[in-house]
Amino acid sequence: MGGIxxxxxxxxxxxxxxISLAPxxxxxxxxxxxxxxxxxxxxEYFEAETDVFNVQxxxxxxxxxxxxxxxxxxxAGHGLMLDRQAVDHYCIARS
Numbered sequence: 001m002g003g004i005x006x007x008x009x010x011x012x013x014x015x016x017x018x019i020s021l022a023p024x025x026x027x028x029x030x031x032x033x034x035x036x037x038x039x040x041x042x043x044e045y046f047e048a049e050t051d052v053f054n055v056q057x058x059x060x061x062x063x064x065x066x067x068x069x070x071x072x073x074x075x076a077g078h079g080l081m082l083d084r085q086a087v088d089h090y091c092i093a094r095s
Contacts, residue, residue, distance in 0.1 A: 004033060011037045028055060028063045028080055031072045045070060058086040 007023075011033070014021050020041045023030035027045045034040040045065050046053030056062035060081040063070050073079030 007033055008037075011039055014039045025053070026055060027070060028059065028073070029078055031063055031070055032078055035072055043070065058083055058090060 011021060013019075015037070019039065021034075021037065021039045022042045022044065023034050023040065024044050025046075027043050030043055034043050046056075047065070048054060048056035048062065056064075060083045061073050061079070063073055063080075073081075075081070
């Protein structure tokens with residue numbers, strides 16, 4: 001989807017039509033909008049150590065599943081904080 005505004009628009013469409021949602025990919029960000037919408041029944045989750053998803057490697061406070069459940073990061077906005085050293089480590093220098 002094209003961002004949170006489009007996400008919420010589609011969630012409204014789903015609610016109007018009795019359709020459940022299952023957000024795909026970036027669970028660290030999706031968890032906040034997922035918690036705000038009763039149409040969401042499940043959120044796709046990727047484990048940084050074993051899956052292709054690697055955004056968690058640059059976060060100080062990645063959203064981790066515990067017994068199959070996730071909790072949104074706390075704090076302003078989405079609550080996620082970048083690990084500046086990890087960002088520098090993975091940064092590709094451009095000339």
